[in-house]
Amino acid sequence: MHLRRGYLRQARRLTTATTVLSVLLAVAGCSGSSLGTDHDRRSGTIRIGLLIPQSGVYKVYGPEIKDGFQLYLDTHGGKLGGHPVTVTVADEGDGKQTAVNSGKRLIQSEHVDVLVGTTTVDSLLGLQSMLAEAKIPFVGTGGRASTLKDISRIWHTSWLSREPGAAIADYLRTTVNGPVYAIGPDYQGGWDQVGGFTEAFTSAGGKLANDGGKTAWTPWPGTTNYLPYINKIAASDAKAVYAFYAGAAATAFVQQYAQSGLGSRIPLYGYGMLTDESLLEAEGTAADGIQTVLDYASDLDNDANRAFAAAYAKAHSGASPHLFHVTGWDAALLLDQAIAAASTGGATPTPEAINTAIGKVGQIDSPRGTWRWSSQHTPIQPWYLRKVAQDGRGRANVVVQTLTTLGN
Amino acid sequence: MSTSHLTRIRATAPTGPPRRIVGPAIWATAVAASAGLPWLVDGYTISLASNALILALLAASTHLVGIGGLPSFGQTAYLAAGGYTAALLAQAGTTGAAPHLAAGILAGVMLAVATAPVVLRTRGVIYLMITFAVGQLAAIAVAKSTLLGGDEGLTLPPMTVPGLGELRLDGHLYLCVLAVACPLLLAAGWITRTQVGLRWRAIADHEPRLAALGGRTTRDLLTAHLLAAGIAGAAGALLADAHRYIGPADLGMDVACAALLACAVGRGRLTATITAAVGIVAVRDLLGAVTSGHATALLGAVFVLVAYQHLLRRAPSRPAVAPPAGGRR
Amino acid sequence: MIATFVATGVDGLAFGLLLFTVAAGLTLIYGVMGILNLAHGSLYLAGAYLAAGMADGGLPALGLAVAAATLLGASGGVLLDHLTRPLTGDQGHLSQALVTMGLSLLAADACTTLFGAAPRPVPPPTVLDGSVHLGAMGYPVYRLAFIIVGAVVAVGLHWMLRHTTTGMTLRAVIADPRMAAATGIRPTRVRTGAFAVGGALATTGGVLGAPILGPAPGIDTTVLALSLVVVVIGGTGGVLTTLAAALLVGQVQTTGVLAAPLAAPFALFTVMVVVLVLAHRTSPQVRLR
The missing domain is CATH 3.40.50.2300 (Response regulator)
Known part of the structure; x- marks a missing residue:
């Protein structure tokens, strides 16, 4: 019970805190007031x-x-x-x-x-x-x-986040001999990216391998173990997979996909971020052969x-x-x-x-x-199909072909 | 309830001139300084000050249950209830600040009524983890709800105040937040000094003893739980109006963590908790802005320093090594 | 369909045992001292980065990494012990939480500064790379091997706590520190020991778990949150309850998402709330005030 003990000490503390804060604010704020909208424009720069x-x-x-x-x-x-x-x-x-x-x-x-x-x-x-x-x-x-x-x-x-998926949809529909499994993280970016694919794919007559034709959404953020989802892919009649993941999630997904032994059975396609150059080292051999869609590759001619x-x-x-x-x-x-x-x-x-x-x-x-x-x-631009392969210096995303030009 | 026990506590508390004069004087100075801020700093800095006040309210909410021995990691759930209620009202055409606040508080309390049977069964670390779960479940639920804008959250039209019209400038929004936060924080400070406030502290000290004396401890904690939720609901309504936006990111684990840590720094004293909340925003956002992404490290260093700074002050009166307090269940 | 569930159930076992290894350390520290070591996830991360630096595809390198991690974790634990030891008194738990939280934030920043933001590769040893067939499903060999290692750790810990003097001393201190002190046990030594073993379990978990849950920013928080869930569900009753809790969380995180994909995001916390409400009707005395 120290309810009322040290009021002076508390007062000192509060004063100190207020002073410190005021100085901070004065230093950081310096200019003007937050009650008007005008400010001086320095010219030249x-x-x-x-x-x-x-x-x-x-x-x-x-x-x-x-x-x-x-x-x-x-x-x-x-x-x-x-x-x-x-x-x-x-x-x-x-x-x-x-x-x-x-x-x-x-x-x-x-x-x-x-x-x-x-x-x-x-x-x-x-x-x-x-x-x-x-x-x-x-x-x-x-x-x-x-x-x-x-x-x-x-x-x-x-x-536009829906474009990459739309760009590869027709390629997968015409080259893959069977249904395609769609999977991605459960947030706006994932919905746009994978949604762009599934919409273009199914409206052109493509068939999804997912249960009930519904994309598999993985909880985001926080999913680190993708094996349960990958097992589901293995149990489906998928002939190819289209995935959107970025950053650490992409590494985890790519590695676990390879570890599950599915890599040799069902080819993995995805958005370029799945095998981004910053991740290729971490993904290692697991990334070999993965094909992705992106509007750039460093070997573009x-x-x-x-x-x-x-x-x-x-x-x-x-x-x-x-x-x-x-x-x-x-x-x-x-x-x-x-x-x-x-x-x-x-x-x-x-x-x-x-x-x-x-x-x-x-x-x-x-x-x-x-x-x-x-x-x-957004740019009206060409989209490229790239494949992870050795390019002399190490693993890289090598252009396979131009897919299509999107935007209007 | 043994009133003699409480009377004794009251009697031992010093009630001299220092409290009567210094306390209010400090508050008055702080409020006056805060009220003058919009004329001194720019829009960005003042919006951080609004954020600081909102976090202070959330920390005060955590404090109210905290002094009863309940370390809450989930006051963000009630913040969400208040904030999303205000946002839905605003989207339905009711843009007044007062209805938002009232509805926000009500929504917070109503959610608290629903969670009380679950969370108030537990104490200590179990309570901490249960409230963590409640906060996370709330964040996941709003992110999944199409009505609440899902992952994208809800955008609000500018709020209106009778006589002033729409508030758009950050300075005005800040003054509005300040006008609401001050009385709420003062009320929170007052309630902890009343009978029920003293009983909360007594529960934290030794609940079984208080219960043996005839105290209805769970009912007392329910009061704290509901009041805390109301304040968090108010904070949510203010947040939605000040940002003109509310989304799942506003109820993240980091927000709950910041509020709880402010309480930890405050050690059961509301003024210190509020100062800590303001300090966290200052260090994380104001100083952090110039450290190119190392803001959390700065915050980490501050937490460590605060823990030991406290030790230095107390060192002479305590043995350097005490037998372990022990973790028993 | 059954094959899918079997393969996923096995995976839940591997994941649960990984959680067990880390959470057992956290439980030990919590049980003996009542300290929630919020820097526990950072120790796991340190172990995982250690594995990333030392792994070269051979088993000897892995063994060396485990040895280095044990040393690193034990010294980290001893350091944490010394750092938190002076923080006693009625507000001790708060200070301990502040210090361990602060240290974990500093460690997270140090890790991203030192090792970069991109996740680091930790390939399993070559002999354990590849996959085997569980029914129609492919399953990584390394995870199967991990199940064996995790089981050995669990049995070893259980045996140690039940049948060795060290274990009995620990149990005595967990059950009643004052009585234990009265019988001549030196609590400070037990405390240091528990911290060292707890830290070593976290870093070793990091090394062995790295091919499953590899080093990347944010993994420390993930591991800490999951371990805390295991600790509160399992309580400090002993190795067996912690193991049961870890296996439950492991299954919820794997079979759970397979069985009920829509409920998956809610599953972990819902299960935790249900278990806690059913199991802990009384008020435990430990408080984080």
């Missing part, structure tokens, strides 16, 4: 906010986006559209919660002119209303949910990719670029063209003008092939 995962399950992709974006800046004199830029990086974390805080900081504290980045669909869902109010353009580098309402300021250099891969290898001691390097690079490339078009008479363009100019950018000469905007503000 374009401020870019880069929202990428620096922690959490997708941490491995954060540096890739940043390196891609930075590589473009470094090879183009540190300027976009003729204007010097400052890049402020903030942590996207595991999605919504950290992303919203970081996005808020970039928009309201750093007053960025353009927000770039994100990997998961979750992050953007939390940022939507803030973006609409701040009236700045957002250039996404990762998945886009199918459920966004207002996309007037939202642009993605990546893809075109001028832009050769130049890009060479520049990347030079900056990173001979390494090959990955998918997120490309979406980061393309974001900078896109902004370069848009900002140049928006700056009439050398003045620094407003976020509004940049946004308008982004929409008017014609063709982007990307390492993954030339693309232009679809009505959904």
Whole structure:
């Protein structure tokens, strides 16, 4: 019972706490009040906010986006559209919660002119209303949910989450001699990714091997043991499997699929993230022969990719670029063209003008092939079928064929 | 209930001028400083201050059951009840702050009535794990519910306050959160000093003895359980309105963990618990923003320091090595 | 269909025994000292990263990794013992929770900084790689081998607690620390011993479990949460109840999702609530206040 003991001590503690907090806030806040919307715009410099995962399950992709974006800046004199830029990086974390805080900081504290980045669909869902109010353009580098309402300021250099599955559906329907089993994690990203496949596949007459034709959803996050689900696949009459998993879940799924001995019986297909280059080492021999669909592979044969891969290898001691390097690079490339078009008479363009100019950018000469905007503000781009194989330096995703071009 | 026991406790508590003057003075200063914040800092910082107040409410809710010896890891369930109720109301066209708050509190309490028969059977670590399960089940349930927006959560129209219209600016939202949080936190502080509050602490100290003296301990804990759920429900309504969004991520394990750890740092004192909740947000989000993703490590270091800082202060009066307290069941 | 359930049931056994190995350490520490070691998942993760660094496909490397992990876990346990020892008194449990939680957050950050965010490969030893047929199903040989190892650990622990002086001392301290101290047992030594053995079980579990539940960010939390569930379901009654709880959780996580896929996300926590409500009607004295 120390109910009323030490009130003075408590008072001192509270005073200390309040002082410390005030100092913290003063240091961090510095500028202005939260009761108005206006702030001074320093002219001359374009401020870019880069929202990428620096922690959490997708941490491995954060540096890739940043390196891609930075590589473009470094090879183009540190300027976009003729204007010097400052890049402020903030942590996207595991999605919504950290992303919203970081996005808020970039928009309201750093007053960025353009927000770039994100990997998961979750992050953007939390940022939507803030973006609409701040009236700045957002250039996404990762998945886009199918459920966004207002996309007037939202642009993605990546893809719509439903597209990869749709791109491979017809290939699997025509080449696999029998039903296909669909499996993925039980959250918005999984529903979009696998849903994109099953919808295109079944509406064209394909048959799913799943019980009752319903996709197998695995609890997410938290599933680490996929054997029960894999056993179910083994018990079905599937002639192929289409799976969407990313990060550690992809490694676990791929390894356990191989360990169960199913790899040699039922070929595994999936979205590119299933055998992402960052995972190939961990997946080892289990990944061999897996075929995936993606809009990029580092061995693509075109001028832009050769130049890009060479520049990347030079900056990173001979390494090959990955998918997120490309979406980061393309974001900078896109902004370069848009900002140049928006700056009439050398003045620094407003976020509004940049946004308008982004929409008017014609063709982007990307390492993954030339693309232009679809009505959904995502690239109209080709999709490739890739296979995990040795490419001389180690395991890599090697292009097998071009599947189709999606977007409208 | 043995009132003589409680009278003795009261009599031994110092009631001099320090309490009468210093306590309220500190509160007044803190409230005045908090109320002035929106004019001093930008929108991002003030939204963090809103988050800090909401976490403080959740921590206060955890504190109310905590002083009764019930370490709750699942107050987020009641936060969810309050938050989603406010969100559904807002989507149905009722955007007023007051109805949201009232409905949020009611929803929290109603869920607590439903969970009481299960969670109040247990104490200690078992209670901790049962409430952990309740919190996780709530998070999974909302993520699976199409009515509640599933994984995507629910987006709300701006809330309205009579006479002021729609609140959109973070500064205004913060002032609204502050106006609700202050009286609730004060009420929580007051209730712990009443008869029933003292009985909670007595239950935590030795429940069998209190029960032998004729105390209806489970009924007392039920009071704490319901009040705590009401405060968590209010926090949920505030959260939904301040963020104009609520989703499964708002009820994650990390949120429940932060609230419980704030209580652990506070050690049964509400002011310290509130300060700890504010401190957690400051360290994790404000300082963490400049550490490129190492915010949790910073928080970890702070927890370790807090545990030992407390030890340093107490060291002279306690033997360095005591026989193990023992884990028995 | 029956073959599917058999194969999955076997898998639940492997998973349950993995959980048992880790949770037995947690139970030991909790039983002897009433400390919930929230850094227990970090010890598992450390063991798993150790396996990732040392595995080269041979059995000797695995044996070496197990030896190194035992040493690492035991020293980690002793360190935790010394760190939590001064934190006594009526608020001791809180301080212990804060310290072990804080350390686990620091350890998680250190692991991602040192080893990167990508999961690390831990291939099973070559002789145990591949799969065998259980009916029509393929099943990884390594997991079958793990079942044998896990069973040996369980039997060994049970025998140790029942029939050795060390075990009896431990049981005495768990049952009544004051009485045990009065009979001349030195509680501090028992405490250190329990922490060392508990830590070693977690890291060894990490090494052996790495091909099943490999090192990646977040695995520490997963393992800790599952082990806590096992500890509260099993109680501190002995090896057998912990084993039963671990096997139950293992089956819920495997056969459970097969039998009722829709209920799968809810299954673990629902089962836990039901078991706890049925089994623990009385108020235990240990509190985390």
